Amino acid sequence: MENKPNAATDLTIVADSNIASLSEFFNNDTLSGTTGRRVRMIKVAGRDIDAQLLADTQPNVLLIRSVTHVNADLLKDNDSVRFVGSATIGTDHVDQDYLAARRIHFANAAGCSKHSVAQYVLSAILTLRPEYWQRSSTPPTVGIIGLGNIGSTLAQYASSLGWQVFGYDPLLPASSLNNASFAQVIEKSDVVSLHVPLTDKSSVTSVADSAHHSSHAHEYPTRHLIDKNALDAMPASTLLINSARGPVIDAAALQADIERTGRQVVLDVFEHEPQIEEALLSKLAIATPHIAGYTLEGKLRGTQMIYDALCEKLSISPAQSMHQLLPLNMFLWSELQAHPDRLVKFYDIMQDDKALRATLAEGQIKAAAFDQLRRDYHLRREWQF
Numbered sequence: 001m002e003n004k005p006n007a008a009t010d011l012t013i014v015a016d017s018n019i020a021s022l023s024e025f026f027n028n029d030t031l032s033g034t035t036g037r038r039v040r041m042i043k044v045a046g047r048d049i050d051a052q053l054l055a056d057t058q059p060n061v062l063l064i065r066s067v068t069h070v071n072a073d074l075l076k077d078n079d080s081v082r083f084v085g086s087a088t089i090g091t092d093h094v095d096q097d098y099l100a101a102r103r104i105h106f107a108n109a110a111g112c113s114k115h116s117v118a119q120y121v122l123s124a125i126l127t128l129r130p131e132y133w134q135r136s137s138t139p140p141t142v143g144i145i146g147l148g149n150i151g152s153t154l155a156q157y158a159s160s161l162g163w164q165v166f167g168y169d170p171l172l173p174a175s176s177l178n179n180a181s182f183a184q185v186i187e188k189s190d191v192v193s194l195h196v197p198l199t200d201k202s203s204v205t206s207v208a209d210s211a212h213h214s215s216h217a218h219e220y221p222t223r224h225l226i227d228k229n230a231l232d233a234m235p236a237s238t239l240l241i242n243s244a245r246g247p248v249i250d251a252a253a254l255q256a257d258i259e260r261t262g263r264q265v266v267l268d269v270f271e272h273e274p275q276i277e278e279a280l281l282s283k284l285a286i287a288t289p290h291i292a293g294y295t296l297e298g299k300l301r302g303t304q305m306i307y308d309a310l311c312e313k314l315s316i317s318p319a320q321s322m323h324q325l326l327p328l329n330m331f332l333w334s335e336l337q338a339h340p341d342r343l344v345k346f347y348d349i350m351q352d353d354k355a356l357r358a359t360l361a362e363g364q365i366k367a368a369a370f371d372q373l374r375r376d377y378h379l380r381r382e383w384q385f
Helices: 051-057 096-101 114-128 149-160 182-188 228-233 251-261 296-314 333-338 340-346 349-357 367-375
Strands: 011-016 039-044 061-064 083-086 105-108 141-145 164-168 191-194 239-242 265-267
Touching: 011 051, 083 296, 096 105, 105 296, 114 149, 114 239, 114 296, 114 340, 114 349, 141 149, 141 182, 149 164, 149 333, 164 182, 182 228, 228 251, 333 340, 349 367
Parallel strands: 011 039, 011 061, 061 083, 083 105, 141 164, 141 191, 191 239, 239 265
Antiparallel strands: none
């Protein structure tokens, strides 16, 4: 018999308090359907969701973000969870095989912040290299590693600016976008942007940031994909950007590379996140606290997607829409293209860099400070593309 919350009983939800608009999406009115079901919501910090909490509360539904690792250890003393929803694109924090074995339904928010992250990358590039706004007979080349939701969206923006795009994703067939080898991307690009999940040799998650194919992914592990060898092959003038997962870059090798080459590097994620050492931070051109996807639209879209998935599991019609919660958006990509000097009004990435560096204490940024920046972040608006 299929495991699912009983429509005739109350619904207990444990949720990461950093998920946007939780109360607006998950309440008695939006989840009761015609059953009269009552919803009990328990909000906690994502890093505080542990086995003891789930044993004590015995929720039917668990709603998380990337800081909560869902696996056998987390659920060892719980027999009530029947639905896990992650309001994130990435899924490397969830043991999906374990959930499937327990017959626990899993849903994530694939593509929810693809425009947000792509716009973050563009802001970083154009802040550091404003000359790239100019149309040229020799346009800059942007190398994109991982061509899932985010990577392919970034390619669309790059193409609209007249930039040349080198794309690499070994799990996709060759195409006009998937048009280069890893070596070509590393050696021939003016900018290299990473858009892969964190995978190890035993992983079955896709190399691209969406789960478009799971088989054979273990052949292309991404942990330390950018290591000393890759950095040595990369021209010193190449700008490197990571908004994917921190351990995709070997932090020690990166630090040594910057010391040697003076390379411009932008990190939104860090190998040892949420702690960041000053020795690395001081060498980065731009550093931000894992907020590349933090727009109002991206966050609400993530909540909407796991809400819709839960409604389907409960066999009820969705009663809430993010469009009812969004204020008017005046940020148009076409306007920014016509007026590049307005970039800081669209997104001042250096303010986020400044805020992160301001939390430096005793030679490092500590976990509590990093998490607080994320929790208190003033959500940007997504540019209408």
